[in-house]
Amino acid sequence: xxxxxxxxxxxxxxxxRLVTVCLGVWAGxxxxxxxxxxxxxxxxxxxxxxLGFWFAQQGSMVxxxxxxxFHAWGMNEIDRAFDVDED
Amino acid sequence: xxxxxxxxxxxxxxxxxxxxxxxxxxxxxxxDFYVAGGKVPALLNGMATAADWMSAxxxxxxxxxxxxxxxxxxxxxxxxxxxxxxxxxxxxxxxRKCGTLTVPSFLGERYGSPAARALAVLCxxxxxxxxxxxxxxxxxxxxxxxxxxxxxxGVLLGMLVVMITAGVGGMKAVTxxxxxxxxxxxxxxxxxxxxxxxSLTGVPVPQLxxxxxxTAPGPGHGLYLLDALDTVLQDLGFAAYTRPGRSTLDxxxxxxxxxxxxxxxxxxxxxFFTVPSVRDARRSVGWTLIxxxxxxxxxxxxxxxxxxxxxxxxxxxxxGDPQANLSYAARPDWFRHWERTGLLVVEDRNGxxxxxxxxxRDPIMQRRAEHLGWRGNELTRIDPDILVLATPEIxxxxxxxxxxxAAGAVAAALSTASGLLMVMASALSHDLLKGVWFPALSxxxxxxxxxxxxxxxxxxxGLLGLHPPGAVAEVVxxxxxxxxxxxxxxxxxxxFAPSMNRQGIVAGMTVGLVFTVGYxxxxxxxxxxxxxxxxxxxxxxxxxxxxxxxxxxxxxTTVALVVARLTPSPPEALRRKVRDLRTPRAxxxxxxxxxxxx
Numbered sequence: 001x002x003x004x005x006x007x008x009x010x011x012x013x014x015x016x017r018l019v020t021v022c023l024g025v026w027a028g029x030x031x032x033x034x035x036x037x038x039x040x041x042x043x044x045x046x047x048x049x050x051l052g053f054w055f056a057q058q059g060s061m062v063x064x065x066x067x068x069x070f071h072a073w074g075m076n077e078i079d080r081a082f083d084v085d086e087d
Numbered sequence: 088x089x090x091x092x093x094x095x096x097x098x099x100x101x102x103x104x105x106x107x108x109x110x111x112x113x114x115x116x117x118x119d120f121y122v123a124g125g126k127v128p129a130l131l132n133g134m135a136t137a138a139d140w141m142s143a144x145x146x147x148x149x150x151x152x153x154x155x156x157x158x159x160x161x162x163x164x165x166x167x168x169x170x171x172x173x174x175x176x177x178x179x180x181x182x183r184k185c186g187t188l189t190v191p192s193f194l195g196e197r198y199g200s201p202a203a204r205a206l207a208v209l210c211x212x213x214x215x216x217x218x219x220x221x222x223x224x225x226x227x228x229x230x231x232x233x234x235x236x237x238x239x240x241g242v243l244l245g246m247l248v249v250m251i252t253a254g255v256g257g258m259k260a261v262t263x264x265x266x267x268x269x270x271x272x273x274x275x276x277x278x279x280x281x282x283x284x285x286s287l288t289g290v291p292v293p294q295l296x297x298x299x300x301x302t303a304p305g306p307g308h309g310l311y312l313l314d315a316l317d318t319v320l321q322d323l324g325f326a327a328y329t330r331p332g333r334s335t336l337d338x339x340x341x342x343x344x345x346x347x348x349x350x351x352x353x354x355x356x357x358x359f360f361t362v363p364s365v366r367d368a369r370r371s372v373g374w375t376l377i378x379x380x381x382x383x384x385x386x387x388x389x390x391x392x393x394x395x396x397x398x399x400x401x402x403x404x405x406x407g408d409p410q411a412n413l414s415y416a417a418r419p420d421w422f423r424h425w426e427r428t429g430l431l432v433v434e435d436r437n438g439x440x441x442x443x444x445x446x447x448r449d450p451i452m453q454r455r456a457e458h459l460g461w462r463g464n465e466l467t468r469i470d471p472d473i474l475v476l477a478t479p480e481i482x483x484x485x486x487x488x489x490x491x492x493a494a495g496a497v498a499a500a501l502s503t504a505s506g507l508l509m510v511m512a513s514a515l516s517h518d519l520l521k522g523v524w525f526p527a528l529s530x531x532x533x534x535x536x537x538x539x540x541x542x543x544x545x546x547x548x549g550l551l552g553l554h555p556p557g558a559v560a561e562v563v564x565x566x567x568x569x570x571x572x573x574x575x576x577x578x579x580x581x582x583f584a585p586s587m588n589r590q591g592i593v594a595g596m597t598v599g600l601v602f603t604v605g606y607x608x609x610x611x612x613x614x615x616x617x618x619x620x621x622x623x624x625x626x627x628x629x630x631x632x633x634x635x636x637x638x639x640x641x642x643x644t645t646v647a648l649v650v651a652r653l654t655p656s657p658p659e660a661l662r663r664k665v666r667d668l669r670t671p672r673a674x675x676x677x678x679x680x681x682x683x684x685x
Contacts, residue, residue, distance in 0.1 A: 007674050007675075008666060008669070008670065008674055011669070011670060011674075012666075012669055015669065019176050019177070022172065022176045023172075023173075023176060026169065026172040026173070026176075029169075030165050030169040030172075030342060030346065031339055031342060031343070034161060034165045034342070035162075035165070035331075035335060035338045035339055035342055036335060036339065038158070038331060039330075039331065042329070042330075046298075047298045047299075047311070048297070048298035048299055048300065048311030048312060048313055048314070049297075049298045049313065050313070050329060053158060053161075053313070053329040054298070056158060056161035056164070056165060057153075057161050057164055057297075057387040058294060058297065058384055058387070060164070060165045060168065060169065061164065061165075061168045061376075061380040061383055061384055062380065062384075064168050064169055064171060064172050064376055064380070065373060065376045065377055065380055067172050067176075068171060068172055068175040068176075068369075068372050068373040068376055069370075069373040071175055071176050071369065072175070072366075072369035072370045072372075072373055075180070075369055076366060076369075079366075079670070079671055079672075082670070082674075083674075083678065084670035084671060084672045084673070084674055085366070085671055085672060085678070086364050086365060086366055086671045086672055087678065
């Protein structure tokens with residue numbers, strides 16, 4: 001492997017950590033809050049919404065947007081830290 | 088619907104705008120033709136992708152599907168937006184780094200295998216083909232409904248417009264027309280929704296009105312909209328709006344299949360080949376999702392508001408009070424209007440001159456209705472599609488808003504159709520013709536072939552659109568399962584598993600394809616009569632055909648891993664290629680950041 005300083009491996013480890021965090025939030029929201037635990041969450045009321053229903057029809061989408069931008073920001077930071085960013 | 092000159096004028100003007108943009112932004116070279124020169128800014132690409140994504144079905148049908156499906160229909164909202172997280176985190180930036188022009192050529196290059204590339208072409212054509220057939224049919228329906236022409240003329244007109252944008256202009260023209268189409272779509276959808284929200288709750292933001300108190304007079308006055316809806320519906324014997332009805336395992340399988348399918352739809356993936364850099368690809372998925380969410384958070388609000396309005400227009404007060412049911416003679420104008428189209432049908436079964444709308448299959452309600460002298464549900468047909476189309480009339484908006492909605496529906500259908508045709512054409516000209524048959528093809532010849540392929544794809548999709556094999560929504564649902572079960576594992580392994588080889592991927596894709604197509608044929612038929620009844624009792628593990636792509640994906644993954652273990656691992660050159668995908672700039676190469684500094 002042409003990676004004497006181990007930069008590539010370290011960069012990839014950092015990337016995978018970020019990917020795991022993002023996918024964890026994604027699965028928790030998409031499958032957990034919106035489907036599997038929706039009925040339990042419905043016990044909590046937020047204004048005119050029951051929480052499980054709100055996640056399924058509004059909140060999940062808002063959180064997905066946040067996860068995608070967080071990933072973009074985090075990856076740019078990682079790339080810069082390992083000096084492999086595009087500029 | 089009557090032919091209205093206003094509608095004709097607004098739709099005509101929007102079509103002229105799209106054609107003008109297409110001709111101005113036409114492609115000059117192969118990179119222009121396939122990936123718009125790779126110069127589309129992240130934000131504009133986000134808009135174009137959102138337009139590419141939101142089809143006539145999203146625009147017209149989704150709110151109606153949610154209005155009548157309640158909680159269970161959330162799977163479409165979560166599934167179709169959650170897929171973009173997978174796309175952003177697992178695929179888009181790495182595929183952009185690779186720099187190939189199409190999805191099959193990425194797979195061909197990554198696995199060093201023309202067979203993988205050819206198999207991917209087959210999957211792309213299948214996925215995009217069934218999807219495009221649904222869109223062309225949608226274009227036909229939209230044109231025929233709004234412009235008063237018949238379905239065939241509608242489909243032909245749609246084919247012509249798409250042919251000019253995609254065929255002449257290539258990806259570059261498609262991109263910039265999609266940006267314009269997105270703007271039309273979002274305005275056309277949110278303006279009537281805001282007015283409806285305001286008239287019902289006094290809050291002009293649909294997303295907030297969704298959780299606000301009903302201020303309009305009626306049985307739900309003073310309650311939160313969703314509580315009012317649950318109460319009104321349950322009183323009439325319907326299922327509660329906000330409670331799940333399907334099994335959790337099935338809901339999980341459907342959400343997963345829709346998400347994974349979304350992340351690997353070729354016409355969406357390829358849009359991220361058009362941005363200038365890896366960083367832009369990451370950001371652009373975020374913009375896409377914002378633009379989609381703008382509409383998709385409005386959709387369920389419109390669904391709930393429309394269902395509430397429909398129900399309380401008919402049942403205006405306490406059940407049992409004869410005055411509380413809508414008198415047929417005094418029905419509102421929008422009611423009359425849609426009755427004329429046959430999409431809303433009322434039948435006065437007990438001859439009392441009033442309309443009763445209730446669930447006559449619910450045993451408790453049945454007994455109660457009998458007692459009241461009701462002779463069954465009298466709203467015998469309500470096409471879910473009319474909920475969105477009737478919103479401007481229900482909210483009492485002027486005619487030009489109706490014309491705007493028509494233009495929005497046309498834009499939604501055209502933008503998706505042109506994106507799909509681009510993908511099919513490039514799979515044919517770039518991957519099959521140049522990649523497999525004539526590697527020596529010149530750039531100019533390739534573009535000419537690409538234009539011809541677009542023409543072929545338009546004609547094919549148009550013919551299928553005229554005679555769709557099954558209902559549009561069903562056909563489109565098929566596309567998600569197929570891409571989840573074939574392309575997704577191959578793409579993700581391509582980035583994350585350097586040891587995955589071509590034997591594994593070809594075997595996995597084949598198994599995923601055969602399994603999913605087989606399951607769909609058994610329960611949906613599509614081209615033949617279904618072999619088994621499409622009901623939960625017959626499904627594998629109780630998973631519906633909509634969710635079976637999840638199982639297909641797991642099978643594909645397992646087979647690929649096993650076969651890869653049993654066959655020789657890929658050569659070092661390919662492994663290095665995978666590692667190169669992971670860093671936007673190669674390790675050890677100088678940065679250009681200090682450019683210009685003395």
